Amino acid sequence: MSFTYKKTKLFRRSRVLWGSLDRWRPRLVFWAGALAIGVVSVGFAKMADWAQHVFTGLTTGGSWNFLLPLVLAPAGFTLSAWLAMRYFPNAQGSGIPQAIAARHLPREEDRGRLLSLKLAFGKILLTILGLLGGGSIGREGPTVQVGASIMLQAARWGGMAHARGLILAGSAAGIAAAFNTPLAGIVFAIEEMGRTYEARTNGLVLTAVILSGLAAIALIGNYTYFGMTEEVVRTTRDWMMIVTCGVAGGILGAGFSAAALHLTLRIRRWTQVDRMRRALLLAAGCGLATAVIGIAFGGATFGTGYEQARGAIEGEAVSPLFFAGKLASTFLAMISGIPGGIFAPSLAVGAGLGSSIAVLFGTSIGLGAIFGMAGYFAGVVQAPMTAFVIILEMTGNHDNVIAIMAAAMLGYVTSRMISREPLYHGLSRNFIAEAIRINRAQQRNETEAR
Template sequence: MVFWVGALLVGVTSVLFTKAANWAQAVFLHGSQHFWGLPLLLTPAGFVLCAWMAREFFPGSQGSGIPQAIAARHFERSADRHRLLSVKIALGKIFLTIIGLLCGASVGREGPTVQIGASFMLQVARLRGLQHERGLILAGSAAGIAAAFNAPLAGIVFAIEEMSRSFEARTNGLVLYAVIISGLVSLALVGNYTYFGTTSATVTTTLDWVLVLLCGVAGGLLGGLFGRLLLEGTNRAQAWLARQSRMRKLLLPLACGVLVALLGIATQGATFGTGYAQAHSAVAGHALAWYVWPAKFVANLATAISGIPGGIFAPSLAVGAGLGNWLAGFGMKAVSLGAVLGMAGYFAGVVQAPMTAFVIILEMTGNDSNVIPLMVASVLGFGASKLVMKQPLYHALSKNFMPPA
């Protein structure tokens, strides 16, 4: 019963977090459309505020949240796990991610939902003396993904492939039950839906298979490049911050906020927020401007390096959708198909988890007649990414939250 209550809490929190995040993004976009200079004032100030609060009041809440959950599973002592996965950090993560979206940051809520779900399940274990804390972290992470995307299969695959990197018979029952319960909560509160809408675009011609190859290889190389730049940028930023005074540490989020604001103004708001609207439009078959995906790529990178809380899950899918949409425009005209394949190739390249990539995109687009091409694009993206980035991004970032060996 205690476990069920924890899973219910993860589901309810995920749904409420989604509504709050959507509201925050809509408020910012509405304001920026009525006053073009608002981002130049609000975005840098918001970055500074979020980075400062994350460092001073909610240490461990910075960035995506997935590396923290991975790191917590490696700790031997329960107290060390609770240092990264506590109710205080979870609440701070929600609050600061919403503030970030209110200021136009290029962040998603899916990564934070993983840390939130893991934190709640771990707290349940602590209160009631439940065993298998590592398994409960896994279950909370999977439940968070399932509720955030309405993608239960993706939640399970994500837990096995990305979080644990292995099949653990002892804990997979926990993962399954948590995903079912949080998924039922999501269905009850918001109904059944596909995250990016539905598309029936399928690979039928030789030219379409060329597009599969292009999206897989190009997406993987670009995703690997993003991962490498983010990892190196984060490590250098932390080394620089360690030598600075409290006030000088704020220069990094300030500079990142200015860059994100300028990119958003230059692209008429296309790079602000999660990128959901752009990805949804591309999946629906509408051509995006050529500059959207490279600008979103830079905005994602700047936001992630700034140190403010927020995920790269949905923003990465937006980059992949834009890339595939752009590639399909070179004489192929299958822009919807290109968007779906681009998401698979690029996302597999960023996280180096090909099964998670094609399953989550399959569920988010309802494109179940395109399974093999999505698999091919994801595997190609994974292989191409390995040429640029040798280690999975989330696992590499998780080392920043572990004590020195």
């Protein structure tokens, strides 16, 4: 009697245990997804660096090698645009607008068109191809789409609800792992991706950022993206430079954002007549113009612009008009239809702008580069908290917190006075509108079939 009772009690405890394991399964899948984002982000970064080194190696050294971009850039842009249209639709551009749009779409099928493992693979592959062609693109925006895709797939495998919160968590983990900036990942999720604070998702975002960051640190160690700088604001001229960097960065950022939104809409209408042919012609033309600009600037405007930005922060002088050439190259890459982000190139534009302003004021080039990045980046994305936090973490310049905040806020306010619509959210409306159009077409077909 006693043995039977103990056996029954043990069986009940086992059922409780197995039931708890079932409840733990979604958490385990979520944690695995966050770790995977960190691992993939590191691999993506290594491949991006390799692609830039290959392009640099091919286009330097020989007497005529500097002309090779005239072939590589148009060919790379055209091939990347064709592959994106043919095999990886919705992989074009940064990837952040796709993640934002997916959070606003209620249907799983619509989200799947913007975020999937297939698109994540294509995003990585085609961003690498764009860098091999000398495109002025970055990997950070694409990492957001990749991270959101991985986390959304983890939600499917783990049977988890709250898809919007998981997309937010995957996006934040992508930014955190790409730059090694965990705080910026969290702020980016709240300010740029969500635009409103959702308390129920804070645990998801924080956990995803921690795990992806740990995975990245385990693979490549802890580091500061642009290195460390100990420059400090001291004089009145320094503060005058900060104001100038913020206002000038906001004006340029707003111009870039407004022109991109306007021209993107015009291009979508222009390509509707003969979509594939016109899109490829546009990509080839943008690639050729990118090559011409790159040759004119001695190759400085090709790629992410990381080396130029880091050099400026460390006090190295850059060409006074580098920021203009880099801005033009980044704009061409954005409207060309190839996959690739604008985070790193925008920071390079800001660093070039700030260093040129610093030379005019006779102040520190390193400080000018930092404040130029804050002003211009905040002007482009209209997310001042993300701008100052991400730059603070990337430079380790904690002594200038207030000054960086001031430059970012000035850039944001100036940008908002010129262009009222944030870039990423404006671009996300195109994907939302396309999803609505597809759904209405399907409903019409179903109605006609009945």
